[in-house]
Amino acid sequence: MTTAEPRRCIFITGAASGIGRATALLxxxxxxFVGALDVDETGLGTLQAESQIGLARRLDVTDPQDYRAAVAAFAEHTGGRLDILFNNAGIIASSPLDEAPWExxxxxxxxxxFGVMIGMQTALPLLKATPGSLCFSTCSASAIFGSANLTAYSASKHAVKGLTEALSIELKKHGVRAADVLPGIVDTAMLPPExxxxxxPDGPWRLVTPREVAEVVWRAYDEDRIHWYVPPELKDFHLMAVSEPEKARDYxxxxxRG
Known part of the structure; x- marks a missing residue:
């Protein structure tokens, strides 16, 4: 008699809309088994009505106590298993740095x-206990080369990229992989109409759908790659930006965009 394969599970922050929602549905x-977490309870409700979501719960990713409670609730459903932690929650703010309110x-x-780091630290015991697990984060093309008027956002995404690279080494001994996706311009509510x-219509700065990014999350579970690009042409831009940052700036x- 063979033992049935355990049901795989994913914990998704920012799951009520955009990339998170598309990933939860996929x-x-x-x-x-999908754990869908977000501060947007209305969005979570419509997501749950649309698909078979295992757990839908409000979560403030900046609150360590709330995060611990969310991970504990998820673990009760999965028997302590966590195949993918998807750190996806994020916001964007457009403003030159000297005009941005510090708050x-x-x-x-x-x-x-900090929401990403809190999530990683909180969920790591489950990831370490799950063979082949993946700690995955939504980064951004703004982590390839910083975007003017998105200075704080660019800084946050560069930090997430560095965090991912550090953890890809640190977690290797535990059998946990760390990776991220660097999307270009995604068709979500965060995108200004102008x-x-x-x-x-094509190239690295074409509009991509949240579903395209979700498909990359799916692929990342089975492939040992640290950085994923959507669209793929962004990898060539990344290579250029590293070798010739002045050229990227001038572009x-x-x-x-200056």
Missing amino acids: FAERGW AVERLLRINL TRAMLP FISLG
């Missing part, structure tokens, strides 16, 4: 960086 469609900068960093109108200035 993994639920494919039979995974807004702090709030962004608390959610985009930006949408300016986008090219963005030529696009009127």
